[in-house]
Amino acid sequence: MKKTYFVYILSNISRTLYIGITNNLNRRVHEHTEGLIEGFTKRYNIRCLVYYEEYDDVREAITREKQLKSWNRNKKCLLIERSNPGWQELSLM
Numbered sequence: 001m002k003k004t005y006f007v008y009i010l011s012n013i014s015r016t017l018y019i020g021i022t023n024n025l026n027r028r029v030h031e032h033t034e035g036l037i038e039g040f041t042k043r044y045n046i047r048c049l050v051y052y053e054e055y056d057d058v059r060e061a062i063t064r065e066k067q068l069k070s071w072n073r074n075k076k077c078l079l080i081e082r083s084n085p086g087w088q089e090l091s092l093m
Contacts, residue, residue, distance in 0.1 A: 005061035007068065009051040009080060010041060011087060017076055018046045021065045025052060049090045051080045 006025040010018045010032055018041050022028035031037050033047045055061040068076065080087060
């Protein structure tokens, strides 16, 4: 069975960004949205999926996650705005 991995970016009303990786994007976004995950996203109410990429290889996904995390804020925002100019919720449910 082929696994799929996702690198994703969540945001809040203030456009604070969180970058993560998962093998189940629906579940992970739900966990963030419902505040089920302690830490940064819960503390800053980061619950809006604004960007994601899909990978077949977990190593590629991890490499991409690290790359995105190393970028400055402006570069991350430009990436989001290329595919989601209004920073709309990319609802998967």
